[in-house]
Amino acid sequence: MTFALQFLIDVLSLGGAYALMALGLVIVYGILRLVNFAYGELIMVTGYALFLAGGTGLPWLVMAAMAILVAVATGILTEYVAFRPVRAKSVTAVLITSFAFSTLLQNAALLFISPRPRNVPLPPIFSQTVEIAGVVTPMRNLLTIAAAAILLAVFAFLMRRTVLGVAMRAAASNFTMARMLGVPANLVITSAFAISGLLAGVVGILWIGRIGTVVPGIGMEPLLVAFIATVIGGMRSLSGAVLGGFLLAFIDTTLNYTLAQDLLKFRDAFTFGLVILILLWRPQGLLKGPATGQRT
Amino acid sequence: MNRHLLTAVLLSGLVVLLVVATEALGVRVFDRIATNLCVSLVLVIGLQIFMGNSGILSFAHIGFMGVGAYVSALLTIPAQMKGMALPDLYPILQGIQVSPYLAIALAGVAAAVVAAVMSYPLMRLSDAAAVITSFALLVVLHTVMTNWSNVTNGPRTLFGVPKATDLLLAAGVAVAAIVGAVAFKESRTGLLLRASRDDEVAAAALGAHIPHLRWRAFIVAAFFAGVGGALWGHFVTSFSPNAFYLHQTFVILGMLVIGGANTVTGAVVGAFLVTGAFESLRSVEARLNDLKLFNDQVVGLTEIVLALAMIAVLILRPGGLFPSREIGAVLARAFANKKKGAA
Amino acid sequence: MLEVKDLEVRYGAIRAVRGVSMKAEAGQLVALLGANGAGKSSTLMCVAGALRAAAGSIRLMGEDVTSARPEAMVRKGVATVTETRDVFPDLTVSENLLLGSYVHRHDRAGVAADRERMLQLFPRLGERAGQAAGTLSGGEQQMLVIARAMMTRPKLLLLDEPSLGLAPAIVDQIFEMIRVLKSSGLTIVLVEQNVSKALQLADTAYVMRLGRIAAAGTAAEIAATTDLGALYLGG
Numbered sequence: 001m002t003f004a005l006q007f008l009i010d011v012l013s014l015g016g017a018y019a020l021m022a023l024g025l026v027i028v029y030g031i032l033r034l035v036n037f038a039y040g041e042l043i044m045v046t047g048y049a050l051f052l053a054g055g056t057g058l059p060w061l062v063m064a065a066m067a068i069l070v071a072v073a074t075g076i077l078t079e080y081v082a083f084r085p086v087r088a089k090s091v092t093a094v095l096i097t098s099f100a101f102s103t104l105l106q107n108a109a110l111l112f113i114s115p116r117p118r119n120v121p122l123p124p125i126f127s128q129t130v131e132i133a134g135v136v137t138p139m140r141n142l143l144t145i146a147a148a149a150i151l152l153a154v155f156a157f158l159m160r161r162t163v164l165g166v167a168m169r170a171a172a173s174n175f176t177m178a179r180m181l182g183v184p185a186n187l188v189i190t191s192a193f194a195i196s197g198l199l200a201g202v203v204g205i206l207w208i209g210r211i212g213t214v215v216p217g218i219g220m221e222p223l224l225v226a227f228i229a230t231v232i233g234g235m236r237s238l239s240g241a242v243l244g245g246f247l248l249a250f251i252d253t254t255l256n257y258t259l260a261q262d263l264l265k266f267r268d269a270f271t272f273g274l275v276i277l278i279l280l281w282r283p284q285g286l287l288k289g290p291a292t293g294q295r296t
Numbered sequence: 297m298n299r300h301l302l303t304a305v306l307l308s309g310l311v312v313l314l315v316v317a318t319e320a321l322g323v324r325v326f327d328r329i330a331t332n333l334c335v336s337l338v339l340v341i342g343l344q345i346f347m348g349n350s351g352i353l354s355f356a357h358i359g360f361m362g363v364g365a366y367v368s369a370l371l372t373i374p375a376q377m378k379g380m381a382l383p384d385l386y387p388i389l390q391g392i393q394v395s396p397y398l399a400i401a402l403a404g405v406a407a408a409v410v411a412a413v414m415s416y417p418l419m420r421l422s423d424a425a426a427v428i429t430s431f432a433l434l435v436v437l438h439t440v441m442t443n444w445s446n447v448t449n450g451p452r453t454l455f456g457v458p459k460a461t462d463l464l465l466a467a468g469v470a471v472a473a474i475v476g477a478v479a480f481k482e483s484r485t486g487l488l489l490r491a492s493r494d495d496e497v498a499a500a501a502l503g504a505h506i507p508h509l510r511w512r513a514f515i516v517a518a519f520f521a522g523v524g525g526a527l528w529g530h531f532v533t534s535f536s537p538n539a540f541y542l543h544q545t546f547v548i549l550g551m552l553v554i555g556g557a558n559t560v561t562g563a564v565v566g567a568f569l570v571t572g573a574f575e576s577l578r579s580v581e582a583r584l585n586d587l588k589l590f591n592d593q594v595v596g597l598t599e600i601v602l603a604l605a606m607i608a609v610l611i612l613r614p615g616g617l618f619p620s621r622e623i624g625a626v627l628a629r630a631f632a633n634k635k636k637g638a639a
Numbered sequence: 640m641l642e643v644k645d646l647e648v649r650y651g652a653i654r655a656v657r658g659v660s661m662k663a664e665a666g667q668l669v670a671l672l673g674a675n676g677a678g679k680s681s682t683l684m685c686v687a688g689a690l691r692a693a694a695g696s697i698r699l700m701g702e703d704v705t706s707a708r709p710e711a712m713v714r715k716g717v718a719t720v721t722e723t724r725d726v727f728p729d730l731t732v733s734e735n736l737l738l739g740s741y742v743h744r745h746d747r748a749g750v751a752a753d754r755e756r757m758l759q760l761f762p763r764l765g766e767r768a769g770q771a772a773g774t775l776s777g778g779e780q781q782m783l784v785i786a787r788a789m790m791t792r793p794k795l796l797l798l799d800e801p802s803l804g805l806a807p808a809i810v811d812q813i814f815e816m817i818r819v820l821k822s823s824g825l826t827i828v829l830v831e832q833n834v835s836k837a838l839q840l841a842d843t844a845y846v847m848r849l850g851r852i853a854a855a856g857t858a859a860e861i862a863a864t865t866d867l868g869a870l871y872l873g874g
Contacts, residue, residue, distance in 0.1 A: 035424050085611040092353045093610045095427055096553055100610075103546050104603035107596030115595060163744045166734050170727045176689055177725040182713030182742040182791055220542075224435065227428055235424070269439040272432040279432075280417045283425040495651065 002134045009132075010253045011246070013141035016148025017203055019245030021222045022229035023155065024199035026241040027192050029230065030172035032087070034094045038078050038102035039226060040219025042197050046071045046204030047120055047214030048109055054121040063121060068201030074105075075197025079190055102219075109216040117213035126209045144206045151202060152242060155195075159238065164191060172236060224268070231275045234285035244286075303624030304478045307564045308471045311337070315467045327463055333571040334466035335528045337564060340551045341473040342520025344563035346513045347552065349486050351493035352422065354514070355430045355545060356415075357521050359437030360407040362540030364522025365529035366441065366448055368403035369457045372396050372530070381456040384446045396460030400469075400526040407522025408515045415514050419507035422496075434545070441537035453536045461531035469527060473520055477560045478622075485512050543599075547574075550602045554609050556616025561623040566616065573605075574598055640665045640826045641686065641795055646695035648681045655681040657850040658695070663795070663843075668817075668827045670837040670858065673847035679830045680722055682847070683797050686828070687719040688712040699795070714742055718793035722800045722830075726780050726787075728773025732764055735772050735783055739790025750790075757786040760816065778809035785816065795826045802833050814840065838862045 021043075028036050049070035053063035082097040128139040159165035164187075171178040171188045179185050200222075207222060208214055225248065233244025248271070255267055278286050311334065318330040343357045371394050373381055378390055394402070418429050442451045480486045489509045492499035500506060529535060547570070555566020577598040584594045609616060621629075641663040648656035656678040663669040671679045684690045686697055688709035696705045699715055707715070727735055736757065740750040758765040761782045767775060772783060781801055788796060801817065802810040814836050821827055821840065831837035838844060841858040854861060 029424070033424060035427060081607065086614065089610070089614045091423055092351070092557075093614050095353050096549065097607050097610050099546065099549070100603040100606040103542075103599055104607075107599040107603070110596035111594065111600065115593075163737065163741065166730065166737055167741060170730060170734075170738050173727050173729060174725050176709070177721065177727070178738065179709040180687055180689060180713065180719045180721070181738050181787065182710050183738065184710045185708070227431070231428060265443040266439060269436045269443075272435045272439070275432045276418065276429050276436070279421060279425050279429050283421055 005133055006135045006137070007253065007257070009135065009137050009141055009145075011249050013144040014253060015246035015249030016144050017206055017245075018225050018229050018249045019242040020148055020151060020199050020203040021226040022233060022241040022245040023152075023238065024196045024203070025223075025226035026230050026233070026236070026238060027168075027172075027199075028196050030236045030238065031168065031175060031188060031192050032083070032094075033236075034083065034091065035098070036078065036083075036196070037095065037099040037223070038082060038105060039196065039200065040221075040223030041102050041105040042071045042074055042078075042200035042219070043204035043207060043222050044109060044214065044216065044219040045074045045105065046201045047208045047218060048113060048118070050120040050205065050208070051113075051118045051214055054119075060121060060123045064205055067205060068198065071201030071204060072194050072197035075193040075195075075200065076190060079193040083189070083193075084186075106216045106219075113216075115216065117215045119213050120208055122209055122212060126212075140206070140209050143209075147202060147206060151199070155199075164188075168192060169238070172238070224272075228271055228275050230285070231278055232286045236284070240285065299622070299624040299628040300478055300482050301624070302628065303561060303622040304475050306623050306627075307474045307478075307561060310564060310568070311467050311470050311474070315463055318463060329571065329575050331461065331463045331466045331531055333567060334463065334470040335461070335524055335531065336548065336551065336571060337470040337567045338466075338473045338520055338524035338527060339548050340555075340563045340567045341470075341477045341560060342517045342524060343548055343552055344557060344560060345477050345480055345520065346510075346517035348558050348560070348563070349481060349489040349493065349513050350510045352426050352510070353430070354517070355427065356411075356433040356437070357517060358540050358545045358548060359434045360411055360518040360521035361525035361528070361544070362437060362441050362537065363407045363410050363518075364400075364403035364525030365535060365540065366454070366525075367406040367522070368396070368399040368526030369454060369529050370447060371399040371402060372458050372460070373456050374458070377456040381454060382447065382449055386446055389447070396458055396530050397465075400460075400523055400530065403526035404519040404523035407525070408519040411518030412511070412515050415518075416507075416511050419510040419514065434541070438537060438541050441540065448537060451537060453534050455534045457529050457533045457535075459530060459533050461527045466527055466531070469523060473523075474560060474564065476516070476520070477563070480513070480516060481560065485509050489513055546599070547602070550606050552616075553606050554616055556618035556620075558615060558620055559618040559622050562616045562618035565618060569617075570602065573601065577601055640667075640700060641828065642698040643682070643686065644696045644698070646682060646685060646697065647693040648678070648685050648690055649693040654693075655850055656685065659847070659850070659852055660695075661845050661852065661855070663826055663828055665794075665826055666821075666824050667842040668821050668829060668840050670841035670844040670861075671828060671830045671847065672834055672837065672844060672861075673853075677847040678850040679847050680799055683719070683799050683828065683830055684721075686712075687717060687797055689719070713791050713793075716792070716794035717797065718788035718791045718795070719797045720784050720788050720799060720801060722803060724777070724780050724784055724803075726772040726775070726783050728771065730772055731769055732772055732775070732783060733768045735787050736764075736790055739787035742791055753790050753792065757789055760819065761786050778805050778812070781805065781809075781813060782816070785813075785820075789820070793825065795828070796820065798827060798829045798831075800830055800832060802831065802836070810836070835862075 025036065025039050046067045049067035050063060053066050078101060082101040083094055086093040086097050125143065126140045129136050130139050130142065159169055167178060167183045168188055168191060171183060229244035229248045230241050232247055233240030255264065314330050314333065318326050339361060346354055370389060371392060375391055375393055378385055414433065421429055441448050448454060488499055488502065488504040491502065492504055492506045492509065496506060551566035551570040552563055554570060555564065556562025581594045581597050643659060643661045646656055646659045647654060659682055671682065673679050681690060685692050688707050688711065692705050696703060698704065699717065704712065704715060736754055740753060743750055763779055764783055764786055767779065772780065775783060785801065801813050805813065810833065817827065818840055829837055829841065838858045838861060844856065844858050844861040845852050846854040846861060
């Protein structure tokens with residue numbers, strides 16, 4: 001029983017973080033069908049913004065909000081630098097510009113801050129533990145679960161109940177048709193990048209909260225996670241991405257409990273091998289995305 | 297002269313010129329830079345063979361460079377050194393030691409075989425699925441290199457690879473790569489593949505089995521990646537798996553994109569330009585570090601400049617400096633126009 | 640209302656539309672006829688702003704709109720119903736209609752009235768308001784995309800093959816609705832394979848062949864003078 005609860009908390013907290021990461025990637029992919037390789041750097045930027053805010057002596061929540069705002073701004077900046085100027089040219093060009101922008105941001109952190117880890121300010125709640133029914137678990141895990149639940153609920157509400165949300169869902173399923181109904185392309189795309197930045201910002205704080213430091217390469221793992229979860233979740237489906245995140249967390253947690261230590265090293269090879277197999281079997285991802293209605 | 301032959305001769309001539317100039321100057325630093333440039337040429341041209349002809353972005357290329365480097369190292373590290381360099385090596389492999397030249401060729405073959413086995417089913421994917429799977433392939437190869445301690449020494453540096461690559465060898469291989477890439481581009485496979493890049497349906501209607509064509513290009517590309525990796529390994533003599541990951545991918549991709557992925561000329565010019573810029577910026581970085589103006593070491597400046605250059609090229613000149621015509625064709629046309637003007 | 644002059648559309652090296660000129664006067668229904676691949680849909684999509692014109696000009700009520708983007712065309716009063724019947728399959732019928740009124744979203748009372756009017760015209764959609772649009776039948780989807788296009792309050796409606804692949808009884812219903820829309824004063828450009836039905840409703844007609852206008856005239860003239868059977872065999 002305690003083991004089951006422990007397992008559940010592990011899966012839910014990891015899955016919540018993974019789901020937010022995947023959602024942030026897929027909201028851009030779904031609309032533009034373009035992979036944003038600079039997505040992990042939104043999380044890195046959040047970490048450094050928090051680190052820099054650490055010197056100001058402001059209340060922690062204000063610093064965290066500022067860090068998330070920086071992530072939103074960087075998301076929008078990605079759109080203006082790496083996507084908008086080459087959007088019409090070719091798919092490959094956009095992939096390369098976003099890859100280049102990712103390298104640019106990482107090296108900017110190397111150059112202007114430091115290659116070495118930097119401590120970010122965290123409130124004490126991140127290092128406290130709590131006991132629930134005999135299971136001792138870090139508070140930050142519960143915090144992650146709560147944050148993911150709230151954010152996913154708010155996100156679902158916005159996408160279902162606001163005109164812009166409905167327009168974004170429509171654009172994700174058939175961008176041209178949405179434009180032919182008067183939905184402005186640029187607004188939808190910029191909103192998608194802003195939301196992507198918001199999700200990355202929140203998950204960034206929770207993710208960095210696990211280790212307490214930020215390094216220039218910190219965005220790599222979230223990017224890989226988002227890739228896998230997105231592929232599992234059907235590439236273009238927003239709810240699929242969330243499901244993919246939890247499924248991946250379930251697989252990872254199970255492997256953590258069952259695989260021997262010397263095999264665990266190869267976990268990334270296993271999960272990415274799985275990604276390749278899934279894409280071979282179903283190039284659109286494991287779960288069905290929205291039927292496009294578009295002839296391809 | 298045939299314009300394809302002209303392209304191959306001119307581009308090879310550029311490499312010969314580099315060798316002659318370097319030998320004439322006799323400065324050791326230039327020798328190192330020129331050798332590195334030739335190794336980069338082999339890698340960039342390899343990537344051009346796949347990307348330029350198929351039009352599909354591949355992230356896996358540098359993974360095959362790693363395969364080549366490790367295979368060649370395994371085949372050449374002297375038996376008595378192996379005990380130290382690779383303490384967990386399988387006994388069967390301990391006694392093997394072949395000439396580095398043979399090993400470099402075998403490294404190319406090994407990379408090509410790995411690519412052939414792993415990639416065939418991937419070749420029918422396009423767009424984002426193709427890119428994510430190639431990225432996944434790079435991660436898989438990297439994870440294996442980092443963790444298969446028996447043959448790679450794990451994430452630690454592998455020492456004791458015999459020095460075998462000099463400027464002449466690297467330049468020779470680079471010339472072979474240039475000739476190979478031009479020949480591939482004009483071969484039946486290359487022509488059909490380029491037709492499929494522009495219009496998949498029309499090329500399929502010509503009877504082209506596109507995944508099969510892509511597969512051939514991918515194998516040839518992996519062969520050059522493996523050879524390039526082995527050459528590099530025998531030049532630097534010690535390396536770790538991180539040498540074959542995103543940073544190197546970024547550099548090689550940058551060379552190809554800036555020069556122009558669709559042409560061999562673009563690949564060659566891109567390699568020369570980026571290497572030149574890189575080395576100048578590196579020396580600026582070193583100078584700054586010597587001056588100790590800043591508390592920390594200055595790192596990353598070079599990459600920032602290359603990233604900006606890549607983005608600028610893709611915005612202003614999406615096809616790169618040589619977007620569609622090879623240098624041979626450009627000159628042949630200019631010559632023909634001049635003749636017309638004279639007559 | 641609409642004036643297209645020497646329009647050219649290219650897909651790579653292929654010229655799908657080669658110098659098409661046509662006109663639609665206010666309140667008229669203009670039929671655009673021709674075999675598959677004659678360039679009708681390309682012409683229509685170019686007017687809608689979804690395809691770029693390689694040459695030529697498009698004027699809407701005297702204004703040059705040749706390079707206007709699709710969302711701008713909607714604001715100028717052009718609504719498009721595509722051949723592929725593009726409902727948003729995961730969105731409900733209500734949400735699909737709501738998107739049609741995106742441009743007028745701040746005029747809530749007006750949008751509600753528009754919606755009421757459309758549900759009167761297409762009662763079936765009212766019954767299925769909460770259902771995902773992907774679950775509708777082909778005929779219902781066609782009604783939905785027409786209703787959705789009408790929610791943009793167009794002055795000019797572009798209809799691409801509204802009867803394609805539908806059962807004869809449904810086709811009759813669809814044409815009846817087109818007649819109702821026309822009688823309300825709407826200008827319509829109709830691309831249709833069902834030549835006889837289209838000519839019954841049309842004021843003027845253009846026949847396209849291999850990317851060019853092969854014949855033009857009033858609907859009656861076209862019906863009388865053109866060998867329509869040969870036309871559709873591609874002759």
